[in-house]
Amino acid sequence: MAVKYSRQRQMIYNFLMTRKDHPTADVVYKNVRQEYPNISLGTVYRNLTLLADRGEILRIQVGDGVDHFDADTSRHCHFFCSDCGGVTDMQLDCVEDMFTRAQQKCSGKIESQSICFYGTCRKCLDKSVENQK
Amino acid sequence: MAVKYSRQRQMIYNFLMTRKDHPTADVVYKNVRQEYPNISLGTVYRNLTLLADRGEILRIQVGDGVDHFDADTSRHCHFFCSDCGGVTDMQLDCVEDMFTRAQQKCSGKIESQSICFYGTCRKCLDKSVENQK
DNA sequence: TTCCTTGCAAATCGTTTGCATAATG
DNA sequence: CATTATGCAAACGATTTGCAAGGAA
Numbered sequence: 001m002a003v004k005y006s007r008q009r010q011m012i013y014n015f016l017m018t019r020k021d022h023p024t025a026d027v028v029y030k031n032v033r034q035e036y037p038n039i040s041l042g043t044v045y046r047n048l049t050l051l052a053d054r055g056e057i058l059r060i061q062v063g064d065g066v067d068h069f070d071a072d073t074s075r076h077c078h079f080f081c082s083d084c085g086g087v088t089d090m091q092l093d094c095v096e097d098m099f100t101r102a103q104q105k106c107s108g109k110i111e112s113q114s115i116c117f118y119g120t121c122r123k124c125l126d127k128s129v130e131n132q133k
Numbered sequence: 134m135a136v137k138y139s140r141q142r143q144m145i146y147n148f149l150m151t152r153k154d155h156p157t158a159d160v161v162y163k164n165v166r167q168e169y170p171n172i173s174l175g176t177v178y179r180n181l182t183l184l185a186d187r188g189e190i191l192r193i194q195v196g197d198g199v200d201h202f203d204a205d206t207s208r209h210c211h212f213f214c215s216d217c218g219g220v221t222d223m224q225l226d227c228v229e230d231m232f233t234r235a236q237q238k239c240s241g242k243i244e245s246q247s248i249c250f251y252g253t254c255r256k257c258l259d260k261s262v263e264n265q266k
Numbered sequence: 267t268t269c270c271t272t273g274c275a276a277a278t279c280g281t282t283t284g285c286a287t288a289a290t291g
Numbered sequence: 292c293a294t295t296a297t298g299c300a301a302a303c304g305a306t307t308t309g310c311a312a313g314g315a316a
Contacts, residue, residue, distance in 0.1 A: 006272080041306090042273070045307070079239060079243070098225060105223065106252070108255045112251045113251065115248050116248075138290065139289075142296085172298085198279085200280080
């Protein structure tokens with residue numbers, strides 16, 4: 001099915017481009033609504049799904065029960081802080097290498113990968129030390 | 134809070150140990166129920182969560198909307214076939230190395246990681262060739 | 267005009283939870 | 292006896308979907 005232009009989709013995509021914190025559908029909704037009050041949550045979900053299906057954005061699951069979205073579709077890793085729930089990017093040069101090795105070892109065809117690290121971010125580590133005083 | 138023994142939990146864990154295909158909560162439920170008809174879905178969920186929280190099993194999210202569980206808690210990767218929905222293990226020796234590099238690069242503290250490859254498995258590739266004849 | 271998109275609201279569905287009862291230590 | 296676990300069913304919450312109306316090509 002052909003895709004037709006829609007202002008809503010454009011705004012959703014534009015918004016995602018400005019963010020590096022991998023917002024959820026709800027965050028996208030709340031923000032886009034500031035500029036376009038009539039937009040509905042359903043439309044946001046529909047467009048995020050459409051964009052992700054076409055590979056224009058990334059759908060990220062870090063295990064907090066909510067999908068996150070990323071306009072940066074280059075191969076990279078994520079870090080999820082189990083304390084504050086923040087999702088950050090992580091560049092590891094061995095990622096490409098791992099992809100190659102995986103394809104060599106796999107009898108099927110690999111299209112993409114998702115790598116996520118879990119732990120506690122610097123800020124939250126510091127904060128917990130702070131609270132122990 | 135202390136953990137007390139329960140036959141249900143034991144059976145859930147035992148079942149998971151026999152499977153290498155990373156079953157979902159529902160699959161665990163249906164199977165354990167064969168031997169223990171009174172068990173409830175809630176109990177299955179509660180115990181899978183408890184076991185995962187204690188690190189005795191792994192909760193895996195491959196993006197199909199359902200959580201999968203794995204009794205093998207060693208560091209390894211997964212492959213998800215978008216065709217048949219199957220989840221398989223993948224051993225890559227560079228995984229340990231990647232973990233080390235990630236920890237070096239990360240200012241926070243990394244506890245674990247999750248790596249999943251997406252694509253089409255051998256069987257499904259063959260099947261689609263078959264269908265084209 | 268044709269087909270894609272939207273807003274709205276209702277429906278889905280995997281997972282969680284409250285509660286009274288049963289089992290464990 | 293104190294505490295944790297269970298079964299059941301209801302509640303939750305993120306995401307999806309049906310439908311009538313609006314917008315793009």
